[in-house]
Amino acid sequence: MSYTASNTRYATMTYHRSGNSGLKLPALSLGLWHNFGSNGNYENMKAMCFTAFDHGITHFDLANNYGPEPGSAERNFGRILREELHAYRDELVISTKAGYTMWDGPYGDWGSRKYLLASLDQSLKRMGVDYVDIFYHHRMDPNTPLEESMMALDTAVKSGKALYAGISRYDLEHTRQAMEILKELKCPFIIHQTRYSIFDRHIETDGVKSFTAQNGCGIIAFSPLAQGLLTDKYLKGIPEDSRIKTDGRFLHADQLTPEKLAQITALNELAKNRGQTLAQMALSWVLRDGEVTSVLIGASKPEQILENLEIVGHTSFTEEELRAIDAISPAE
Template identity: 50%
Template sequence: MSPDATPDSPHQPAADRYDHLPYRRAGASGLDLPAFSFGLWQKFGTDHPYGTQRDIVLRAFDLGITHFDNANRYGPPHRAAERFFGQVLRRDLAPYRDELILSTKAGNPIGSSPYQRGASRKSLLTSLEHSLRDLGTDYVDIFYSHSPDPTTPLEETVCALASAVTSGKALYAGISNYPVERAHEAAVLLREAGVPLLVHQPRYSLFDRRPERDGLIELAAQDGFGLVVYSPLAQGLLTDKYLTGTVPESARARNSVFLSPNVIDDTYRERTTALDALARERGQSLAQLALQWVLRLPQVTSALIGASSTWQLDHNVRALDFPPLTEEELTLMDTYGVHGTALQG
């Protein structure tokens, strides 16, 4: 079948799909999430073949990844990733909707209208309606405020998230990219509204250690929310694909405005080479080591990964098949996992 063709028959999910991954409790809630969640930020727009995208999503489900993360912005164009996922849901996964945790986000700019940006009630709730139509579902499991919006009162944003939940259009509320103090305020306000904050979605990896530095990890434990950490592979930089310094044709650093090849410099190579050597000693890959590292913390409920092939998914979800990291190994990783390495944005 050509990658663009629409499959004739729906996918039959693997019977052993719950045998691969641990499921971890999100903070003080009653909800378990898979140790790996799958995000549709890149390569799920109309510029990539439907068949390839469908294979990746269905492989993720077969591997026990029940949580799929979306946003109104994901494409290109904006909203294309949700429309794509809606097709897969309709054709393949509708019978399994109860087994899926679907999330979406709103608040980052998606157009020129004043209501297509920011965390106002109007922006968040109209976007949620649109996402539900595109996804073809009555509810999402988690609805996020994508980013803090200093121009909107936090009370208004929190009230909109709480309304999404009380109206049944979302089961849980989340926030993303909120700095620690605003995250705490949001958690307090949401609790007062009777809708406890389920999860915060920050960027976290060996090269972006802000959640450790600014106290977000401790806050998650204190306020009882989970962390769903995004870009745990630093968009592919924490894999062996850039180790030689050359950028493969198909790699994100060649094809995405979000990752410049200029970050692949001598410092980056020195640090990843040392981390790669440790991974090899442990019998795993650098990608697996980097994923195992973010999941060492109980506050990290799930590592939110992307993938451009089913091979990457198969490989990455085996990250927890290796012995736990020792204190000595963690110390070595601190030496080379330096905050700010190859970071942009």
């Protein structure tokens, strides 16, 4: 039995314009970084996509290397799109990226024109689509002229293989330069994807957050829960099904220092006083001031998506709450 989307899918979600562009993104977007690879359960992947879309999450964020194995998240999402979501393609925002290692040899990594455009072609084939809505350069390349990488993004857009261009993990100076190049090329550069959370405020201290807001570029934040630290799951030890136990690539047990656990405990109490879980408060905090367009959530089951969706319309904080969060985890 094929999937039919909920008739009320747009009833509660809020949408924010990405910078000065015409594209609106949902307050929450679904990232397919984890749990959509070759080691994931396909029926669970479908259930998460259906839950997301049924509640107004129209943006699905991928990259060429998402897995494991690299490329498998795009293949799995492409299968879901082909078998279940194809009727709703024009209601979806699909993004992908290139910048990390995908194949052997000198042309399968970083930011050359050859790599970026070849990778995009491969991504389109894996997903079975004619275009993506957003194509990102995934990371700065110190050995390729920035003009070359940005001109590749421009080619992707003007060839019709992407509708908008974006960058990811860029520092302030390269963000400024990229914006200038793409503006001169008249390429619709609309978004910067960057890591941002209560525990990681580097875009505040290096100026990226305020610069993009002032110059018509949206921000979409990844790792808003600091790989699970900004949840209550580690307050009573390390669960067997936690990312520390099952993955270990991005979060390690030695990061759970007494000082970090004290911060998590204090933030958890503050969240309870707000009537939220710690995860909900952490997501709300990212969206608190309107400078972040959308926050990327990851999930291992549909119930987590539903819990995260409860923040929609509840992202405001009192000055007292913001000061308390800053005291617990200050910007460095």
